Amino acid sequence: MSVNASGWRPERPANGGSGAGDATATFSGNRALMLDEALIFEIGTAETTGVDLDASMLDDGRGNRLGGLARTAPIGLPGLSEPETVRHYTRLSRQNYAIDLGLFPLGSCTMKHNPRLNERMARLPGFADIHPLQPVDTVQGALAVINELAFWLIDLTGMHGVAMSPKAGAHGELCGILCIKAALEKRGEGDRKVVLVPESAHGTNPATAAFAGFKVEGIPANANGRVDLEALKARLGPDVAAVMITNPNTCGLFEPDMKAISDAVHAAGGYVYCDGANFNAIVGRVRPGDLGIDAMHINLHKTFSTPHGGGGPGSGPVVLSEALSPFGPLPYTARTADGHIHLIEEERAEEFSNEHFGGKLDSFGRMTAFHGQMGMFTRALTYILSHGADGLRQVAEDAVLNANYVLRQLEGVLEAPFAHSGPCMHEALFSDEGFADGFSTLDVAKGLIDEGYHPMTMYFPLVVHGAMLVEPTETESKAALDAFIGSLRAVAERARAGDAALKAAPVHAPRRRLDETLAARKPILAWKDPAPVAEAAE
Numbered sequence: 215m216s217v218n219a220s221g222w223r224p225e226r227p228a229n230g231g232s233g234a235g236d237a238t239a240t241f242s243g244n245r246a247l248m249l250d251e252a253l254i255f256e257i258g259t260a261e262t263t264g265v266d267l268d269a270s271m272l273d274d275g276r277g278n279r280l281g282g283l284a285r286t287a288p289i290g291l292p293g294l295s296e297p298e299t300v301r302h303y304t305r306l307s308r309q310n311y312a313i314d315l316g317l318f319p320l321g322s323c324t325m326k327h328n329p330r331l332n333e334r335m336a337r338l339p340g341f342a343d344i345h346p347l348q349p350v351d352t353v354q355g356a357l358a359v360i361n362e363l364a365f366w367l368i369d370l371t372g373m374h375g376v377a378m379s380p381k382a383g384a385h386g387e388l389c390g391i392l393c394i395k396a397a398l399e400k401r402g403e404g405d406r407k408v409v410l411v412p413e414s415a416h417g418t419n420p421a422t423a424a425f426a427g428f429k430v431e432g433i434p435a436n437a438n439g440r441v442d443l444e445a446l447k448a449r450l451g452p453d454v455a456a457v458m459i460t461n462p463n464t465c466g467l468f469e470p471d472m473k474a475i476s477d478a479v480h481a482a483g484g485y486v487y488c489d490g491a492n493f494n495a496i497v498g499r500v501r502p503g504d505l506g507i508d509a510m511h512i513n514l515h516k517t518f519s520t521p522h523g524g525g526g527p528g529s530g531p532v533v534l535s536e537a538l539s540p541f542g543p544l545p546y547t548a549r550t551a552d553g554h555i556h557l558i559e560e561e562r563a564e565e566f567s568n569e570h571f572g573g574k575l576d577s578f579g580r581m582t583a584f585h586g587q588m589g590m591f592t593r594a595l596t597y598i599l600s601h602g603a604d605g606l607r608q609v610a611e612d613a614v615l616n617a618n619y620v621l622r623q624l625e626g627v628l629e630a631p632f633a634h635s636g637p638c639m640h641e642a643l644f645s646d647e648g649f650a651d652g653f654s655t656l657d658v659a660k661g662l663i664d665e666g667y668h669p670m671t672m673y674f675p676l677v678v679h680g681a682m683l684v685e686p687t688e689t690e691s692k693a694a695l696d697a698f699i700g701s702l703r704a705v706a707e708r709a710r711a712g713d714a715a716l717k718a719a720p721v722h723a724p725r726r727r728l729d730e731t732l733a734a735r736k737p738i739l740a741w742k743d744p745a746p747v748a749e750a751a752e
């Protein structure tokens with residue numbers, strides 16, 4: 215590790231950036247206005263600090279009141295001056311790709327624009343500065359937001375009830391599956407132990423079912439990328455608790471047999487869980503309740519534009535059918551005739567259950583300590599109200615239109631395995647067929663980084679070889695789509711032609727190809743000072 219005169223730049227890693235012989239090498243390691251940045255442990259010192267604490271603040275004259283817990287040795291945290299601190303974190307932030315920088319084609323993730331109006335509403339002190347343990351009389355506005363959002367979610371999905379507290383999609387899946395488990399146990403059919411999951415499912419589906427104690431079995435897909443209805447029917451029986459189906463599915467295709475699937479599952483005594491993460495494609499057009507679904511999570515952070523990934527937490531409310539609503543988690547909100555909104559906890563559940571669940575309330579328990587992601591609720595409701603019912607319908611239509619535009623514009627360059635079966639929904643799925651020997655989806659992804667784009671989702675769904683899943687969302691203009699399509703086409707053509715230079719991509723990024731498997735399997739999450747190791751070796 216060497217630090218140059220300006221004191222902040224590390225040596226480039228051997229497998230990374232500009233080394234000798236690299237035509238793009240710079241003395242600083244920076245690339246134009248892309249600034250390299252070392253870890254704070256490498257550039258900071260324990261002697262530097264951005265704040266000066268007055269000695270009197272540390273000892274107010276009344277002696278040490280820490281009861282023997284005062285620190286006896288420095289903790290060795292790296293310090294920087296204030297301007298160095300600001301620059302360090304600003305430089306790091308510039309190495310991140312974000313939806314505010316450009317099109318983010320990550321399939322299944324619905325990386326749409328986060329309207330700034332949402333942010334303004336979420337920052338109102340009455341929503342942002344409250345505490346979940348405040349008396350409910352002092353937070354009626356916040357409870358009204360939760361209650362109104364719940365109303366909209368029920369209305370948009372045609373379902374009976376909604377559990378607002380789950381904190382992300384996968385958490386919502388667990389909520390729905392626990393409702394199913396509770397309903398089966400109540401019926402005395404707790405011995406139904408199998409959950410059927412299509413092969414194309416998101417990994418969270420089988421993980422959720424297994425986590426809840428079920429045995430997972432796959433359902434095959436047909437040649438059109440949809441659930442094989444006959445194979446599913448043949449497998450149904452007294453041991454099947456539920457099926458978990460994503461609709462539109464992870465191939466970006468609508469499951470046209472959904473109602474028939476639900477009817478068959480119900481006739482065999484099971485429940486239907488729908489993974490609703492792709493609701494963006496059908497919001498305002500299709501009501502899952504009409505398709506016979508019993509439970510479905512909604513990713514507010516996908517369909518309803520709340521920032522996610524690096525930008526914010528998820529929120530995964532679960533809409534429930536009449537059969538499952540009594541089993542949903544506490545707490546929930548209820549508005550009484552006098553306009554007052556109550557937060558129904560265990561001790562008051564009986565009092566309110568008559569009104570809401572015909573006296574059958576049988577909650578399986580709680581999902582979280584408090585009531586859910588308030589900031590996300592506020593953003594999602596703002597998004598819903600600012601779009602209105604007609605605007606939400608337009609969201610779905612434009613999302614589907616944009617994806618089909620991408621699909622058709624890349625015809626002849628990228629193989630689309632299911633394009634023969636008609637239009638896609640909100641995402642376009644391609645395979646690596648036709649690439650030159652030795653070239654893969656990974657090479658295309660790395661080439662896209664050089665083009666200035668976050669790569670699309672790769673190698674998912676598993677049912678397609680070298681899958682590339684592109685979800686443009688409705689918030690991209692035609693010009694933005696054309697620019698992205700141009701880049702993807704150029705990179706795909708290089709992969710087809712076997713352009714050896716593509717194997718080195720990314721060449722313009724601060725880092726080259728890293729060992730991603732090692733990083734995922736054996737992440738090094740704590741910094742160790744290399745100096746003592748080097749000294750010991752001398």
Ligand SMILES: *Cc1c(COP(=O)(O)O)cnc(C)c1O
Pocket residue numbers: 322323382383384385416418460464489491492513528529530
């Ligand atoms: C995003 C997603 C999930 C999981 O949602 P999280 O909020 O990330 O937990 C589940 N299924 C599908 C199809 C998804 O796209």
